[in-house]
Amino acid sequence: MSATMPEVDGENMPVEVLALLNSEDGAAFEQALDTMVRQREQHLFRALGLLARDLHGAVRRLGGELAFEGAPSSMADARQHLIEVLDMSAKAAHRSLDFAERMRPEADALSRNAAEVLDFNDSATNSTAVLARQAQTFAEHCCDGLDDMVMAQSWQDLSGQRIKKVVGFIESVETSLLELVRLTGALAGGEAPIAAAKVSSQDEADRLLSEFGF
């Protein structure tokens, strides 16, 4: 410290700090300050690491609760489940579309046949004509219903888009968490593992976390 500087009044300071502040040995002061900051950083990084570990655990548990059968053991599993939901809903939608495509020509044929019968006899008292008229109405309602059913299947696309967004979100949370663990581990003095952001399996994630003692 410069001799021209006034002595620090350190009523509330630890004796070591006060001694350092008033010391003339600049290098010793810098070193002591450095050690102090480092100690504080270590606490912070350790706390961040534990936080990341807790968060990771919480997300894993959430994944477990979401599963209908058995608990998915990881976020990767949760992602996989969502992709399966997407595939299943697409298959279901295609089956409904198959059905609509199969039924529409049948309804059209019924309507045409009924019209032919009515061309021949459309008396209100003739039972065949009455039945033909009913068949025609039914065929019309059937076509309207098929249209509605096809339109309802387009919700599969809309729900699918949302599922895709959630899958992407889970992936980014997972990557960010692992990156956080990698960074905190590296800053806390551990070796930074290579390409941590690309870790995909739960085992790898757990191994990475445990490398840093979390």
Place this chain on the structure above:
Amino acid sequence: MKILVVDDFSTMRRIVRNLLVELGFSNPLIQEADDGNNALTMLRANSFDMVVTDWNMPNMTGIDLLRAIRAEPKFKGLPVLMVTAENNREQIIAAAQAGVNGYIVKPFTAITLREKLEKIFERLAASGASS
């Protein structure tokens, strides 16, 4: 009329195709692409008379496809109909500014599709007559 239907969901491609067929367009002349990139490749390789595209797709989105189409002089007059779940103001404005010919919000019926298509062709005919 050759139509290219662009959507990453096979369900939606099938629904749009069926609706177009229902409106009288020829089924064999309708082709499909699952994202903007593939659509652009197909557009460059074949001649199409219209594009019906989704907005949200991986690799190249519908709006980027629209911009890419408008950037190529040979697609100058190619009508592009956007079929999308995106119905916020900014996106509709972005599509309009990029030169979209029609915009349909999902889900929709054959009647809505017919109305939008009729409008597109009316406008094209009018601009063709005036130029």
